[in-house]
Amino acid sequence: MIKVAPSMLAADYMHLDSEIDKVVASGADVLHYDVMDGTFVPGITFGQGILKMVAKKPIPMDVHLMIANPIKHVREFAEAGAKYITVHQEAANFELRDTLRAIREAGCLAGVSVKPFTSVDAIADVLNEVDLILIMTVEPGKGGQKLIPFTVDKVRQVREMCKKAGVNPVIEVDGGVNLETAHLVTEAGAQMLVAGSAFFKAQDPAEFVKALKAMPQAE
Ligand code: DX5
Numbered sequence: 001m002i003k004v005a006p007s008m009l010a011a012d013y014m015h016l017d018s019e020i021d022k023v024v025a026s027g028a029d030v031l032h033y034d035v036m037d038g039t040f041v042p043g044i045t046f047g048q049g050i051l052k053m054v055a056k057k058p059i060p061m062d063v064h065l066m067i068a069n070p071i072k073h074v075r076e077f078a079e080a081g082a083k084y085i086t087v088h089q090e091a092a093n094f095e096l097r098d099t100l101r102a103i104r105e106a107g108c109l110a111g112v113s114v115k116p117f118t119s120v121d122a123i124a125d126v127l128n129e130v131d132l133i134l135i136m137t138v139e140p141g142k143g144g145q146k147l148i149p150f151t152v153d154k155v156r157q158v159r160e161m162c163k164k165a166g167v168n169p170v171i172e173v174d175g176g177v178n179l180e181t182a183h184l185v186t187e188a189g190a191q192m193l194v195a196g197s198a199f200f201k202a203q204d205p206a207e208f209v210k211a212l213k214a215m216p217q218a219e
C-alpha cells in the first residue's frame with residue numbers, strides 16, 4: 001500500500017503541537033521534515049533542536065536534508081530522532097557514498113534525492129547504499145508548487161534501474177502531490193508520497209490520506 005508523508009513545511013508553526021497531532025490522527029505513515037540551510041536552497045527552515053521535540057510524537061520522522069555538506073550534520077539529525085535521512089545527490093556530490101554510509105552507521109535508513117533536472121543515472125552507483133530514493137517532482141526550496149510533468153518519467157526510470165540492479169528501496173516523491181496528481185506518480189512506481197499544502201488544506205485529513213493510500217500502484 002502507498003505510504004503518506006505529510007510535510008511539516010506547510011503546517012501552522014504557531015500551533016505545531018496540534019498540527020502534528022493532526023498528522024498522527026490522520027493515519028499518515030511518517031512526518032516529512034524539510035531542512036533548508038539558505039545555501040543549497042534559498043530558504044531556511046528548522047534544524048535538529050526542533051526535530052528533537054517533534055520526534056517525541058508517535059510517528060516516524062522522514063528528514064529531507066536540503067543542505068550543503070550534509071555529511072557534517074547526519075549524526076546530529078540521527079540523534080535528534082530521524083528514522084529516514086535523505087540527502088541530495090547534488091549536495092553530497094563526491095562524498096555521496098560516505099554520506100549514505102554515515103546515515104546507516106548512525107542507525108537510520110538512508111535516502112538519496114535528485115532534483116528535477118538531475119538524471120537518475122547520477123545515483124546509479126549508490127543503489128546498494130540506499131533504503132529510499134526521493135524523486136523531486138518540483139524544484140526543492142518551497143511548498144505549494146505545481147508538479148513538473150516530466151519528472152513522472154524519472155519515477156519509472158528509477159524503478160527500472162532498481163529492478164535491474166536487484167534492489168528494492170522505497171521510491172518516494174515530493175512536490176505538488178495532491179488528489180489530482182498522485183495517481184500519475186503511483187502508477188509510475190512511487191510508493192511513498194510527500195504532501196505538504198494538499199494535506200494541510202484538506203477539509204478531512206484522514207479522508208485525504210485514505211484517498212492517497214488507495215491510488216493505483218504500478219505492478
Ligand atoms: C519542497 C519540499 C517539500 C514541500 C512540498 O522543497 O521538499 O517537501 O513541503 O510541498 P507541497 O506538497 O506543497 O508541494
Ligand code: ZN
Binds near residue numbers: 034174
Ligand atoms: Zn521535502
